[in-house]
Every structure is written in structure tokens, then in C-alpha cells.
Amino acid sequence: MSFVQALVHPEDLVALVKFKFLGGAESVTPRVNLSTLDKPLQVCYQLLKRTSRSFAVVIQALDEELRDAVCLFYLVLRALDTVEDDMTITSAEKIPLLKKFHEFLDDPTWSYSKSSCKDGVVLERFPVISNEYRRLKPAFRDVIKDITARMGAGFCIYLEKEVSTLADWDEYCHFAAGLVGVGLSQLFAASGLEDVSVATSTELSNSMGLFLQKTNIIRDYLEDVNDNRHFWPREVWSQYAPNIGDFRKREMSAPAVACLNHLITNALSHVPDVIAYLSQLKNQSIFNFCAIPQVMAIATLARCYNNHNVFTGVVKIRKGEACSMMMESTNMEKTVEIFNERILELGGKITVTDPSASITLSSVQNALVLCHSSLQQKGTEASVKPTLKIQLPAVRLDHEDRVGLYRLRSSRKESRRSLLLSPLLSWTVCLLAVTYQYWGLYLPVQLKDSL
Numbered sequence: 001m002s003f004v005q006a007l008v009h010p011e012d013l014v015a016l017v018k019f020k021f022l023g024g025a026e027s028v029t030p031r032v033n034l035s036t037l038d039k040p041l042q043v044c045y046q047l048l049k050r051t052s053r054s055f056a057v058v059i060q061a062l063d064e065e066l067r068d069a070v071c072l073f074y075l076v077l078r079a080l081d082t083v084e085d086d087m088t089i090t091s092a093e094k095i096p097l098l099k100k101f102h103e104f105l106d107d108p109t110w111s112y113s114k115s116s117c118k119d120g121v122v123l124e125r126f127p128v129i130s131n132e133y134r135r136l137k138p139a140f141r142d143v144i145k146d147i148t149a150r151m152g153a154g155f156c157i158y159l160e161k162e163v164s165t166l167a168d169w170d171e172y173c174h175f176a177a178g179l180v181g182v183g184l185s186q187l188f189a190a191s192g193l194e195d196v197s198v199a200t201s202t203e204l205s206n207s208m209g210l211f212l213q214k215t216n217i218i219r220d221y222l223e224d225v226n227d228n229r230h231f232w233p234r235e236v237w238s239q240y241a242p243n244i245g246d247f248r249k250r251e252m253s254a255p256a257v258a259c260l261n262h263l264i265t266n267a268l269s270h271v272p273d274v275i276a277y278l279s280q281l282k283n284q285s286i287f288n289f290c291a292i293p294q295v296m297a298i299a300t301l302a303r304c305y306n307n308h309n310v311f312t313g314v315v316k317i318r319k320g321e322a323c324s325m326m327m328e329s330t331n332m333e334k335t336v337e338i339f340n341e342r343i344l345e346l347g348g349k350i351t352v353t354d355p356s357a358s359i360t361l362s363s364v365q366n367a368l369v370l371c372h373s374s375l376q377q378k379g380t381e382a383s384v385k386p387t388l389k390i391q392l393p394a395v396r397l398d399h400e401d402r403v404g405l406y407r408l409r410s411s412r413k414e415s416r417r418s419l420l421l422s423p424l425l426s427w428t429v430c431l432l433a434v435t436y437q438y439w440g441l442y443l444p445v446q447l448k449d450s451l
């Protein structure tokens, strides 16, 4: 599928080939050699791969001691979330399970085999997970248990309460993901790889989780509504439709997109915290681990903004784009450049008629100024100059200038693209690839299978 998409977006082909065959993946996300681990820990990493493809990749790239702690943190929270998501478990059974879940970490025998969810295996194999948890150092165990207890209690609140106000939205996202950010920051500090200040800046850590969670909730509208789950806040959607499911109707496309844009504008408010959080990190593997999901999120928001396809299918960034961003977001300058570029993409789609347009534009401008000052602080000529060219005119733009805004892309990125990814070159590579693929001589047999 990725290869087919690359026919339409030839620039993706270069990124895919570089990522898969020229060492791109190994440099950003080195894999754990499972055979060097004890058998129970091997099982844990296998469970991680089975329950999360994206997180499994970035977790394995972390430095060793922290890597195991984060792997187990993920599995414990995946188990807790599986209980929360399981609609076949009655509230009478579910609430005590969620409230006591953190206690099961100290019980070598506790497991749960009645889950009908796809990730139920983590509940069935919970003794393996809890056993490895108990082998972690106390500082890691304390963090995992504390966050599990707080998340379980939070899930109980929202089992019996809908996400009504924007404050509820923030609170629900805090329980579902903000706490993950808080816990991860505490694990980073406990590992000694990051300063204690990373753990104590809980507002920034919380925003990291909220930005990802809100992006997922916004993108997954159709899937959630079709499954009768509602995570969009009533306070917002009720301004545009009598029922949240109405946005699926063709005649509701205008209010649906207006509501979508309203929520994306809200999510953009977390960008300053995300930039501030990432800029305090020192360890390379932790930086990659944190930055990669965030650049995927801003790219997803930019793609979803003003896009009615959110209500008819799944809007995703292409695999080639994802590979390119993973390889690029390995330091602060490049990460901020990606934010800058994607925020410009979003800003270029603002229309005068959108009810949230002025607030969205203001958020876009604020984020661009922040990107600019972040790059300026880093002080490298190469980073500052092209960003100045884009951002200062963009900040002065009003709605009528949206076409102009769209044109204001990084001159450096454009020149790099025009040089490396000229249509002629890209299509030549593409045609060669298709020819080899047809004759069965080309490597992407593996590429096709794995992507």
C-alpha cells in the first residue's frame, strides 16, 4: 500500500527506501535483540509488539534499563485500558477491577481471561508482566504503580460520566494520556538520563499526552461514533449539531467540518508546551521517543484540518511521510522545523467563513512565533534564516491572505525538495522500482510485507 501511495507521491519513495534499506530505521529506532534477554522479558517484548506496533518501535530504541521499565509501564497500562474498553464487562465488575488494578502488580497469580478485546492477551499473561514489574528497581515500580492507580480511578469517573465540557475533555485526556506523560517523565528522571526538573514539570508532561490524545480522538471520530463511543466534548459539538452522530450525514458536512476545526484549534493550544517539553530533553533516545509521536500528531492535525474525509473514512499521514519525519525529528531544530512546516500547512487551509478562523489563526501565529524563537535560541544560521523568511510574513497575514500563506513554505525545504525530489528524478526511481517489482527482482517484496 505504501508503495502504491508512493506512485502518487514520488517524494515518499525516497524516504521509504532510505528508511527501509539504507539504515534509516536502524539509526532512529534500533531493535532489541530478544535472544539476549531472559525468557519472561522476551515474552513481555513480544506482548509489546503484539499490542502496539508504533510504541513497540520507539520503546525498543530507549537506553537499556529505562527501556524495560517503559515496556512494562506500557503493558500494565495497556492491560488497564483493555479492562476499561471491554464493553462485555459490566460496570459492577469493571469498577472494582479498575480501582484495584494497581494492587494486582504485587499479586503473582492475578490474571483475567474473560476479556473479549483484541488486546486481552495482556490480561491473560498478566503474571509474566507483573513478575517482571517486581524485578524493576523501586523508583520505577513506585512510578508505575502510582500512575496505574490514578488512571484506574480516573477511568471509573468517566465510566459513568460523559465528556461534556472542555474542562471534562482535558480531564479525560489527562487520565487517558496526560498521566502517561507524567509517569514517563518520572521514569526518565528516575533512570538518571534526564534531570529531575523533567519529572517536576508536570504541566508540560501532561500537555504532551493531551496533544496526542486529542489528536487521536479528533481523527478517530468515525470509528468511535460507529462503535457508539463519544469522546468529542458536548460543549463543542452541540454548537454544530443536535446529535454527535449527525456529522456523518452528507447534508451536515459544513457544520461537521466547523466542529472539527474548532477541536483542532483547541488541540493547537498544547503546541507551546510540547515545544517547551522537548527542548529540555538531553538524552538522544528519550528525545526520539518523545518527539516522533508529537511530529506525527501535528502532521495528523494538519491533514485533518478542514478535511471532511474525517467523517467518511480514516485520515492518515502516508507511510512515506511518517518515515521521513521519523528520520528527521532527531534533534530540536529539525523537530521545530517540522512543526513549523505542518502548522503552515494547517494555516494555509483556514477559510474566512470558518467560525473558529480568527482563533485558529491566532494559535497558528503564536505557534509560528514560538517555532521561530526556539530556532533563534538555538542560534544556528542555517536554522534561523529560512524560518525567518517564512514566519515573519505569515504572522502579519489575515484570512484573505490564506493562499499567500500556503505559498510561504520554507525556502530551504523547497530548494532541498526541488533538488533531491524533482519530479523527473522521483518518477524515474518510481518507474525503475515498478519494473523491478514486476519482474520479481526488487527488494520491496519485503517492503510491501512489512509496511
Ligand code: MG
Pocket: 081, 082, 084, 085
Ligand atoms: Mg480506553
